[in-house]
Amino acid sequence: MKEDPPRTMEAFARACGVSRPTLSKFFEDPESVKPSTRALITAKLEETDYQPNLYARNLNRKRTRTIGIVVPAITDPFYAQLVTRLELLLRAEGYWPLTISPHGQPDLEVEALRTLQSLRVGGALIAPLGFASDAEAMQRFVEATPCIFLDNAIGGMASFVGNDNRQSIGTMVDYLCRSGEAPVYINTPPVNPGTGERCAAYLAAMCAHGATPLVLESQTETPWDLERVGFERMQALIAAGLPGRTLLCANDRLAFGVIAAAHEAGLRVGHGEGYDLRVAGHDDHPLSRYSAPSLTTIAQDYEGISRTASAHLLALLSGETPRGTVSSTQLPAKLVMRASA
Structure with missing residues (x-):
């Protein structure tokens, strides 16, 4: 009878003939293991079509490679443009963006922050609701998680990137x-x-x-x-x-x-x-x-805001920028003349 394909990391490691830590290193960075080991694992992946449970692996880490993105309303094209650019930039850097919208509701914004904390996100890019935001909940989140504010800031809690x-x-x-x-x-x-x-x-x-x-x-x-x-x-x-x-x-x-x-x-x-x-x-x-x-x-300079905010957050995650550093970056915008005026 055909052997059942491995369903866990432990079972797949045994099927490959490697240790569990070696397999983890491979999934984190294939170049970190020997070429012969890399070829062995790659061949077994093709043979068994095994897919690692990335969610479970993330939860076993102190910090994950997931980045939270929170905007007031994803239906607003202004925020949709920012989110699109941020997601592509973060993916290119090897991070997994997770976007949540509170739909303009303060209680859902607090829930979004709790969700991101429970998932142990590596960092977050947040456009707060503003005056309706729960300042205490936001402060607790910023103290626990590397964070950059977009569009508007709340009380200088974290660095800000937006329009001038x-x-x-x-x-x-x-x-x-x-x-x-x-x-x-x-x-x-x-x-x-x-x-x-x-x-x-x-x-x-x-x-x-x-x-x-x-x-x-x-x-x-x-x-x-x-x-x-x-x-x-x-x-x-x-x-x-x-x-x-x-x-x-x-x-x-x-x-x-x-x-x-x-x-x-x-x-x-x-x-x-x-x-x-x-x-x-x-x-x-x-x-x-x-x-x-x-x-x-x-x-507004959507591309500049997105690139600058992403760069600031990645600098926090790498330790290049010390935690607790607060800065404000305001980018200039351009006049577009059309028929209405």
């Missing part, structure tokens, strides 16, 4: 003031420190141009449903009378809702003669070039 909001908003305000009427700012609900940073950057840029700033806040029970927030905010503005003919939205998703409400009201969005108002955004959402009209916006 002062530079990017300043660039957009400068363009709008030079090309037409100074912008009115439509803010997102105050979900994280980045919200305040962008608003402060708008106020500073308007002051530098000698223009009068006007900030329109948005309040809602669904702060992550930004297209809806922008749509309803614009409907209210149209009903009350628009305060200006140039609108700068805190992000592109908000701008999509604003443009949709303007279109529904019969207003023409664009730059030049025959248009009723200009609309600009921030982030360079993947659909911003395909909106109607295409959206003038600020393109």
Whole structure:
């Protein structure tokens, strides 16, 4: 009768005629064992189609080669772009990315942190919810696990990599003031420190141009449903009378809702003669070039943010950067001029 294939590391080691530690070394790094041993194990793998239980092997380590990635909402294309780049970069370095989204819910963010700790991840890249985050739970996680914050930081607990909001908003305000009427700012609900940073950057840029700033806040029970927030905010503005003919939205998703409400009201969005108002955004959402009209916006450096954050985390894991080191890296963004402004 045909012998049953090995199902455990111990059984496969016996089938190969090598010790269990030697087999572990091979799966960790094939080049770490002798060529003859490597050839023997490789041949037996092909013969038996054995697959090691990587999850069980990870749990036997103090730290694994799994890297946790936590973002507020994976359905948000901004975070989806970051996650895609981070996963590919980490895989190229021999790590296994594990992405979890709390869907904007604080209790699910705490659960995500507990899950990553239970899996003994080697490190984590986290874009916190922001003001809704459980600061104590986040602090405990950061103290136990090498971590880099993305997009926004919480109280200087860990190093941060993200956009330079002062530079990017300043660039957009400068363009709008030079090309037409100074912008009115439509803010997102105050979900994280980045919200305040962008608003402060708008106020500073308007002051530098000698223009009068006007900030329109948005309040809602669904702060992550930004297209809806922008749509309803614009409907209210149209009903009350628009305060200006140039609108700068805190992000592109908000701008999509604003443009949709303007279109529904019969207003023409664009730059030049025959248009009723200009609309600009921030982030360079993947659909911003395909909106109607295409959206003038600020393109964050997704690639630079992803590479820098990954490099910082890997430096922590290798010991090149001492644990407890806290730094802030803010990358500049670029103006993208399209039809809406």
